[in-house]
Amino acid sequence: MPERAPVTMSATLAADEALARRRRAGERVLSLASGEIGLSVLPSLRERLAAAADRNSYGSVPGSLALRTAAAGYWARRGLATDPALVVCGPGSKPLLFALLLAIGGDVLIPVPSWVSYGAQARLAGARPIPVPIIPGEGGVPDPLALREAVARARAARRDPRCVVVTVPDNPTGTIAEPETVRRLGEAARDLDLVVVSDEIYGDLVFDPAGRAASPALYAPERTVVTTGLSKNLALSGWRLGVARLPDGPLGRELHNRLVAVASQIWSSTAAPVQAAAAYAFEEPPEVARHIAACRRLHEVVAREVARRFTEAGAAPAPVRATCYLYPDFTPLGDHLDRVHGVRGGGELAALLADRYGVAVLPGTAFGEPERALRIRIATGRLYGESDAERVAAPSAADPLQLPWIEESLDRITEVLADLTGSVAGRRTDARH
Amino acid sequence: MPERAPVTMSATLAADEALARRRRAGERVLSLASGEIGLSVLPSLRERLAAAADRNSYGSVPGSLALRTAAAGYWARRGLATDPALVVCGPGSKPLLFALLLAIGGDVLIPVPSWVSYGAQARLAGARPIPVPIIPGEGGVPDPLALREAVARARAARRDPRCVVVTVPDNPTGTIAEPETVRRLGEAARDLDLVVVSDEIYGDLVFDPAGRAASPALYAPERTVVTTGLSKNLALSGWRLGVARLPDGPLGRELHNRLVAVASQIWSSTAAPVQAAAAYAFEEPPEVARHIAACRRLHEVVAREVARRFTEAGAAPAPVRATCYLYPDFTPLGDHLDRVHGVRGGGELAALLADRYGVAVLPGTAFGEPERALRIRIATGRLYGESDAERVAAPSAADPLQLPWIEESLDRITEVLADLTGSVAGRRTDARH
Incomplete structure (x- = not known):
């Protein structure tokens, strides 16, 4: 108990x-x-929300098809081809991250420093966060070598680490892990059989116009869950909407089903008028x-x-x-x-x-x-x-x-x-x- | 782990x-x-939501003062004087119920039959649901005598039951526990030192115009949390808003702080435009x-x-x-x-x-x-x-x-x-x- x-x-x-x-x-x-x-709030988004005020049905747990299709398009334009059937919406990316920890189970590796809620969420999910240092100047991603050592130590101590949370670009440091570091992280996750949960809510806030933060989904596509939302790029934190992109393949499909089941028991669905406005936003009209x-x-x-x-x-x-x-x-x-x-x-x-x-x-x-x-x-x-x-x-x-x-x-x-x-x-x- | x-x-x-x-x-x-x-959706509520489409701030975790004051008034009109400082809003009463289970800890007594998610939520929170039969014809409230026996057995088996969930009026039976049964439930909860979580989302759907379902908060005010929302009385399930009323006194204040902390880590706050419309709804204009x-x-x-x-x-x-x-x-x-x-x-x-x-x-x-x-x-x-x-x-x-x-x-x-x-x-x- x-x-x-x-x-x-x-x-x-x-x-x-x-x-x-x-x-x-x-x-x-x-x-x-x-x-x-x-x-x-951008006026066109305000209008979309207002126009959807008559939507009062629970709708489907993972979100409307329109929203999931728009989010899939958003990721596809960033090099991550996405099946809308593997997108799950929630009332913020924060609840999605929490539900993912519950759906994955086991203990959670988190970078130090990292966002205030990862550790707290892991503890609420009954897990223990296992801290792993970053490479200096490359916040958000645990040093892959230190990650391997931390998992080996944890397993030797009969703990059961099953996932690693990363943040690209990073909060709190405002830095971005190098692609090579992210690649090594993905490799380590594969060797260690870890799910990678990649919080990419700051993905649109990379200053270099040519640059994007390298997602672990590029290097370990079969085991990386990506989350994002509207709170940071469009300042819609008070609207509370996030989306998760589950990996394709057997692991991802099983995890998708578990995530949807957890979501169905914790929050049912995401505010329908907000989903309508978010579907428009993720289409990224001019x-x-x-x-x-x-x-x-x-x-x-x-x-x-x-x-x-x-x-x-x-x-x-x-x-x-x-x-x-x-x-x-x-x-x-x-x-x-x-x-x-x-x-x-x-x-x-x-x-x-x-x-x-x-x-x-x-x-x-x-x-x-x-x-x-x-x-x-x-x-x-x-x-x-x-x-x-x-x-x-x-x-x-x-x-x-x-x-x-x-x-x-x-x-x-x-x-x-x-x-x-x-x-x-x-x-x-x-x-x- | x-x-x-x-x-x-x-x-x-x-x-x-x-x-x-x-x-x-x-x-x-x-x-x-x-x-x-x-x-x-009632047109005036649709208009309130649309008019609040510019609200994009997280706002406070437990909800806006306007919403909490309106919800306090809603309960006061139903015989439960309520301090707005003890009201907590969430994206549905479902996530509030889940967060309460996490905030209270321990195992959870639930009536049989009862709503599909109580047991599932208890398991997600790492607890085991302990089923207790109802008195036939009085759904939603465990038979108080059977409750006492179940708690005694659970404690003898070194389990740690700390709360009992009740539903008045009841889903699935459409019945209402008699006031005397609810009084005895409250008495048992006091004797057994249990928190009562009273899901009253159907509270406005009692057919007898003179009747209200008796809330355990009337009989065990110091230990009863009441939850409700807009999904049933106003058919706003797709808007996702619920409220919890924490008991006054030391137990309630501590539980309030724990609930707000859990909410801050799982969902941050509730969609701000929805809060604005809900504040209006809970004022119950004609x-x-x-x-x-x-x-x-x-x-x-x-x-x-x-x-x-x-x-x-x-x-x-x-x-x-x-x-x-x-x-x-x-x-x-x-x-x-x-x-x-x-x-x-x-x-x-x-x-x-x-x-x-x-x-x-x-x-x-x-x-x-x-x-x-x-x-x-x-x-x-x-x-x-x-x-x-x-x-x-x-x-x-x-x-x-x-x-x-x-x-x-x-x-x-x-x-x-x-x-x-x-x-x-x-x-x-x-x-x-």
Whole structure:
């Protein structure tokens, strides 16, 4: 019988709620914690949702044929030919990831660092997450060699690892694992008989226009499940829709049936009006594609500028190549932080930023790092505006950095970093203004 | 580490999909299996959803304050004063029930018969369902005496039962446990230190206008969680929204926090446009209240007429007092069914009805009954029309039984029962036409 699951609130959502409380209390706050993209709904998608308001039937558990066909087309245009019969829709990619862990069973290998919910979901599913380090600069994918060792150790200890979760492009680091690393990951998964669950929700937010993150589905097609959704590329987190692409072949077909059965018992189906709008979005008509491209550029410009300011302050993020996240490392400033602020770890650093400066970030511990790691995750998704007008203006601005509300936030970041570091680095950044 | 969960597809949703396939193949089919209410969306709710299409933020995990306040008012009008801070919203009451099982932990007592997903959800949560018989004619609530015995036996066997799930009014039987039974259930739960999870999704579908089903929250307020949603009273199953009301006091507050934490890791939040429309619905403005009353009357008239025809054919359902379900017992026809059709159990009876007559029903086994029980569940929710025009006409008809599409289905039921029973009872029913 199950013990009460040792469950903690999602760190990102908890940070959102804490910040909302402080803002309501009249405090000046800067949100760099949330994984939410603060942008507006594209009008054509709003219209599609409204037009589907009469859809009130459960519909089929894996989603409507129109949605599954559109999602299959979305993947096919990205080099992954997809059978609509192997697509499963859910109320977000998060519940799909959870249901996949239940459907696969066994223990779960996860990269460190990695998204806050993988480990928590594994524990809720009754499994134990097995952490595996990444190759530095290539977040989201466990070092394939370390993965082999971790599985061997786990099996020697009579544990039963059956799947590895990867994130390409990566949250929290904003980096992308190299194709060769992903290929070796796929090879290791095949040798070790692991299912690969590839969370590709940031797949459309790769800055290099020629670039895509290499999916493990290219290298281990028979055993890779890909998930994505509308929360990041189209800022539709509040609509709650995700899709999973199951691998073709016997393993994939069995897993598909198990996933659909789990879904039928946990959530039945996904909001039908949202499915209708999502079917349209996954078809990527021109205005949708243009909007995604404009948002991607906005993320790129702002995330790179924020990264530049952290770098100038002496904290070094890996080069940001995708998403709207950076993951600066304050180790070079460790002595100063300890001496002046009594800060010796990522959790203490995040607490200082929140309490002293009203700046919300997530500590590396939320992503599975040890407390001593002087890591925090910075998200730019909430810098694009508060009002709907600002959020419409931001993706279409010639230079988003000149928008007063974005400039103000950037200035505040520089100011806080200068005070925090109290250093030459800080003064140098300040001198630019 | 978890074994692969022994999960099977939801019986109701599987029946829906099987029937849709047969219909597409051109077969004449009659759906009496689905738990879906085939009625239209009330125009004012459609408008509310459309108007909220711009809401794309995650929002808070337990739901918007507007929604939680409206749901609190809904319960307050039904004698359950409710703190909006103790309301939690989810993408259906089904995921809320699952998350509650995870949040509570331990094993789960469920009535027999009971809804198809309680047992499956308990197993997915790593628990074992412990079946407890109902008092005949009072479905949805375990016999309190049998509950005490079952808990004592389970604890003696070192199992850890921590909660009991009840359904008032009941699916599959369409009956309502008597207040005295519910009071004794609450008393037993208190003595045994069990949480009561009371699924009251059919709470607005009690036929007696003066009657409400007695909630365990009246008798064991400190330990009863109540869930409901919009799928049944407003036929909004495809919108996927449910709410849970946590008990006030230390137990309820701790459970609330655990439930919100589980929700944050599994589904984040509930589709924001749907929340906006649901907030309006739970306020029960006059046209919403009128619509619910009209639908309730439709269910009553049709379900009682269907029950009458089963009774005339010799299969005795308990008196139907709520929902749109009946649960006839074919035991009096057992000899005939065995001799003529080789049918000796509920599963075989359901298979015969599907294969020979194209009539989809669910066998008692789907609700936890033994195969030998000659029980099937009949749902009337799909008899109200196929087209939107028919589904709008049905609740407003002076006599729904005179609507040609409903009359035709009723005639088909009589015809099938006459052929099935081949008996005096069958001929007697037939003679009415």
